[in-house]
Structures are given as structure tokens and as C-alpha cells.
Amino acid sequence: MNQLIHCINCSTIFLRTPFDRESEYEGERLNSPSEKGIEKDDFQDFLKSHRGHQLENLKIIEDSFVSEKPYSEPMKASYFKATNGRENFVIKKFRERIDEPLKYQLIRGDYSVKCTDLQIQTDAIRKQLDREFNPPLHESQIIAFLQLYQHIVKTLDVNDLERVSEESPYPLEIYYKMDDFSLMYLLRNCRSIFKGKAYSAMEDFIQRHKDEGVLLLKGIYKIEIVERLDSKREVAPPISLEKKRILEKA
Ligand SMILES: [Zn+2]
Numbered sequence: 001m002n003q004l005i006h007c008i009n010c011s012t013i014f015l016r017t018p019f020d021r022e023s024e025y026e027g028e029r030l031n032s033p034s035e036k037g038i039e040k041d042d043f044q045d046f047l048k049s050h051r052g053h054q055l056e057n058l059k060i061i062e063d064s065f066v067s068e069k070p071y072s073e074p075m076k077a078s079y080f081k082a083t084n085g086r087e088n089f090v091i092k093k094f095r096e097r098i099d100e101p102l103k104y105q106l107i108r109g110d111y112s113v114k115c116t117d118l119q120i121q122t123d124a125i126r127k128q129l130d131r132e133f134n135p136p137l138h139e140s141q142i143i144a145f146l147q148l149y150q151h152i153v154k155t156l157d158v159n160d161l162e163r164v165s166e167e168s169p170y171p172l173e174i175y176y177k178m179d180d181f182s183l184m185y186l187l188r189n190c191r192s193i194f195k196g197k198a199y200s201a202m203e204d205f206i207q208r209h210k211d212e213g214v215l216l217l218k219g220i221y222k223i224e225i226v227e228r229l230d231s232k233r234e235v236a237p238p239i240s241l242e243k244k245r246i247l248e249k250a
Helices: 017-030 033-050 122-134 139-154 182-191 196-209 231-235 237-247
Strands: 004-007 012-016 055-060 079-084 088-094 104-121 173-177 217-227
Touching: 012 033, 012 104, 033 196, 055 088, 088 139, 122 139, 139 182, 182 196
Parallel strands: none
Antiparallel strands: 004 012, 004 055, 055 079, 079 088, 088 104, 104 217, 173 217
16 A cells, blocks of 8 residues: 655655555665665655654545556656545646656645547548548548538537447547437438438448447547645745744744
């Protein structure tokens, strides 16, 4: 279990991993510059630089993890929520450079993940039409179809659509199926674009790709962070608080 330690005076965060604790039990014997030793030093450094400050444990809120880029991307920023029981926080986890360790930033506030756009896969549809239609469709027909599809999708609400269970490597892109009513509307309107055999071929194309192919709709999501305004902090920012305390002690 990881332990998340919050310095209230400095608004900083330290994530203590099981490595830190393990090395603690090994005590002074652990002098080698192994990973454990380095982790332990990090924690000791944290304690040293926050000596006399008010520290508290934060509890990580389960299933609150979101990432803005693919999970395999090392330079991504990701977020999770934590609480001290009275107040909730957002923890931003990020790297400033690829060769630097992860950093944690405390944000007083909350976040939500919102769908900002619902798109059709224009390029993928074009490529698939190219691949499957021989003789090829006229460019004017392709454009008319894409415009029709786009027009229908603009009227849809993402909350009414069925999500496709396939995991996207992009955590903020989620794929949806078109609903049956929109599907019927699409087919009906295709009759004015495609005639005869071309219509039948197009109908087959739509049936083939609506559930798992290029006709899936792509929902684009955004992480929206709302910072809480803390009036007390605005009046007395942490640095001046510190100075005040030092002056009082002197
Ligand atoms: Zn501190």
C-alpha cells in the first residue's frame, strides 16, 4: 500500500511506496546506493525539509484515476483524488522530463471528465469505402454521405448511446454505437445519394461497420479541474505563514 503524505504548511505531497518502509526496517545496514536506499533517502529528505510542519496522511480515493494520454506514454499527466476525511484533493502525477522521476502536485479542488465532442471517423470511413467499393464511389457521393452522417451525429446526445466495450489506448477517447433510430434515418437518407446496386452495397457497408468498425462514433473527453478558492490562503499564503512562525519563535 502506498502512503500519501501531505505537508499542510507547504501544500506538497510525498508518495511513500512500500520500498521506503521496507528499507526502514533494514535500518542503518542499508547503505548501498540501491533503489531502496535512494527511495528511503527521498523520504528522509522530505521529512528533513518539512521538519516542524504539520503533516497528514491522505487516503487515495479508489477508481478515481484518469490519464490524459495513452497509458504507455511516459510524459503524460494523470490525476487521482485523495481525501483527509474533511477535504478532497486532486493529485496531479507528471514528469517534466523523460529522465526525471514522477512528481506529485496537490490541487485543492475536484475534477470531472466531460465529453466535449462526438465525431465520425471521417478518414477511416473514406479509406474503408476505397477498399471495399469496386467500381469506386464518386467523390460527390462520398462527400454527401459523410455530410449526412456528420449531420445525424450532431443531433445525438452521448448519454443516450451505447458504449463499445473495446478498450481504446487513448483514455480520453471512447467509442459508441449509433442508435437504431439514427441508423434507420441514415439508411433512409442514403436512398437519395445512392441508387440501385450502389444503395444495396452501401446498406451492406453500413450494417458491417456500425457495431465495431469505422462507423463507430468517437467521443472526445476532457479532464476539467475546478480549483477551490481558499480565502484564508489568499490572505496569508504559506510562505508568509512560515516567516510569521519563525519570527514568533525568535
Ligand atoms: Zn512543509
